[in-house]
Amino acid sequence: MEQQASRRAAWALVASGAAGFMAALDNLVVTTALPTLRRDLGGSLEDLEWTVSAYTLTYAVLLMFGAALGDRFGRRRFFGIGIALFTAASAAAALSSGIDALIAFRAVQGVGAAIMTPLSLTLLTAATPPERRGTAFGIWGAINGLAVATGPLIGGGLTEHISWHWIFWLNVPIGLLLLPVVRYRVAESRTPDARLDVLGTVLVSGGLFGVVFAVVNVNTHGWTGGRVLTGLIAGAVLLAAFVRHGITHHKPMLPMRLFRNRAFAGVNAAGLLMFFGMFGSIFLLSQFLQGVGGYSPTEAGLRMLPWTGMSLIVAPLAGRLADRVGGRVVVVSGLALQAAGLAYYALVLTADLSYVAQLPALMLNGVGMALFFAPSSALAMSSVGPAEQGIVSGTNSALREVGGAFGVAVLGSVFSARGGFGSPQAIVDGTTPALWIGATGVALAAVAAALIPRRRRPVAVGPATARATETVDGRAAAPAGR
Template identity: 40%
Template sequence: MRDDGPTQPHGGRRDAAPATGGGADGAPRVDAEWADAGAPEAAVRYAVVLAVVVGVQFMVTLDASVVNVALPDMRSDLGFSESGLLWVVNAYTLVFGGFLLLGGRAADLFGLRRVLWLGLGLFGLASLAGGLAQAPPALVAARAVQGLGAAVLAPVALTIVTTVFPATGRARALGLWSAAGAAGGASGVLIGGVLTEYLDWRWVLLVNVPIVALALVAGRAIPDHRPARRPRLDLVGALLATVGLAALVYGVVRTADDGWTSATTVGPLGAAVVLLAAFGWQESRRAAQPLVRLGLLTHRAVGGANATMLLLASGQFASFYFVSLYLQRVLALGPAATGLAFLPFCAGFTASALLASRLYGRTGPRALVSGGAAAGALGLLWFSRLGVDGTFLATVLGPSLLTSAGIGACFVPLASAATTGVGDDEAGMASGVLNSAQQVGGSLGLAVTVSVAANRGEAARSAGDPALAALNHGYGAALSVAACLLAAAALLSWVLPGRRTSGGATTAGPAAPTTEGAG
């Protein structure tokens, strides 16, 4: 049966006749300035755009984890309380997760280049302010603004890949975008550890400033697409989605300290259910230009990709968190050594993401995602057998490579499937939804596994196990649950199309992508 993809309110589809640049031939979204450029000049511009996308994706994912190793130094330097220190991480997570849908839709309504510059400006200024902070409130506020900048940058980076690059270069661009995101998340511990140990904790934030400066200059190469229709941002929907997602992430975050039945958890989660239900009603009934067109998620490829991403991210986030804790608290490695121990994660993610971009045209999304998630689940089961007398070679290296290679193979096919058949005027919307699924899934998975680790560790202590052994038992139980989440993602991925999906603009291109157009 032919898969026609989701239709748009105005009747257009990305693989239908060209409207604003996407067509059956995979033509990219360009402006008049690009149309007049010769082939060599266009190739240079594509290379610059690719560098911007890769740099932005790496920076955004890096900052989700780079501060973790620096938290003890932040506490001693600025005088954080134990509970206050958590907000260095939570402020970024809450704002990032809450504003992703708004950031994605802004790219559709106001143009890629302008929204990219807005996100870079927010992120760069917040990084500078955080690196210079002299008190806890200043650092927490800077991290919140960083999260806002990241919520703008993450969806716009994916939108640039799926709308600017032609079909012949899109596979390579998607592969490098995916590899940059995976490498950024995995190398956060390494970079944070090295900067903290050999320079100062402030550099985990200040290192973003030169990256932002370069991206602002290079961002001029991105086509300044201007929507044909007058932008009308759905402010009511934006408010409901932002507050609802923030309440959901906040409630999930609180479970680590207060449990699932406390008022501080149930209250925000209940509010999130009400607000997100109101958001669904607003988008389906009232909004002229909705923040999320709910019919988009009924398409098998799009809905399946987002549901699978939610489960995949829940296991991935937990693996980073507990392996990092195991290395530092059980094996007693320092910040820099812990970071170096994550190098196999970086290598596995990067290599498998690039390989997936080449295989996608032959296999389609289902085979890559189901195989990759299953391999990741086996890797986490292997990890769950960690012991108090473990070593890097015996306990960490093998499962690190298997887990990262499996998870890394999933991002290119999921990103492509989640934007399949989506019109140019909704590409940012689809990107924002996928990023929201990843962020919310990661928060939920981490909350569940933290609770499992705490309960299992407490049971082991009550049974008379030494403190270190009890801690190790908790980590192993949490990683076993994370493996189950990845296994569930592997099963759910069977709803994805079995072969390369139709529609030139969002498929990853031929099995052996050329460099034409991609630089």
């Protein structure tokens, strides 16, 4: 029985890790291919930006809806549907002959990713015993962190040495191999008596659409542009209505009482702030390496490996460490290291900065990011009972994506206001204050994570969960009665 459970957990890790890798990779894989896409497919600069934003928009907006569908109709079933949709859209994107078609298929890719991403984490949690979840989340976090950070490198390498079509073809064999694994090796799970909250779904999807749509248009239209202000105001109104709905409805999609749970509130605030600081900083530092260092996209990606490659080494160790000492300590330490790494970068950044002088900052950020990813996911999933883990996974993923979108927009605006791409010194002048803002965001994430309670106590947040067998900081607790 134990051997069978181990095999089931291993297959769930394979499926969730591969699916998470595809979804995370496609967040940034197109960025370094934009000049080639413009030459081959035509289109304006705004059209090219939408090949990135169309994916981000649908992905962030529909994450909570994807989790809700899995809870109601079967997580494995919709996980497979998400993989199939993402794979088919990837093939269609690779075959696109015009920029409009590519944008449309990128949006469909985002829909598939929004379904499979939160369900991958829920299925992994359900298949893995509590005492082994730290290690499993460590491997899952390493794979996702590597995908996010190496997206520009993989995109640049494939575009430069083969063809831009292969940044999409790459997903197709992975997706086709995953489908039978999910069908025959991953156990089905769902939330008993789950029902779709139609009003809540409309409110949160519309609200997130308004906010993310506004943010992805900031670099083109500015913060005071009509479509940006309209999106922010409409999105905020709909999200406020969603919060009220979560308080007053008898069975809402996201019960607002969950935010009274310090573990749930703390880990979600930390995820939002961490992605705000880190995504915006990665975006600008990759531009610094190319614009000031004179590296090609592939060369710049290779020089980011002390940051990005740390995920493969440190994240699995972080998961094991979280099993021993609790996820809170590991997450706070990781965020503190990231804040220190970004602050160091801001202090030493000059137009003639050598690559060797950048290595301490790169390594601090790499270790810190690896320490964050796995334990933070475990903290989110262990903060509630099994019946609510699906929507918690969707909420956590959605807030991270929104934080990343805001990070790129806010830090990009600071960069444009204080500097620009006119000269190496202008790049430094714009990047330095933006990095300080990024470091501040990650430091605030560490403060939020530090508020997560560490005392051992059962977690009871809803009628479906009378008693949990884990502590709020992600460690396994003794069963009731011992």
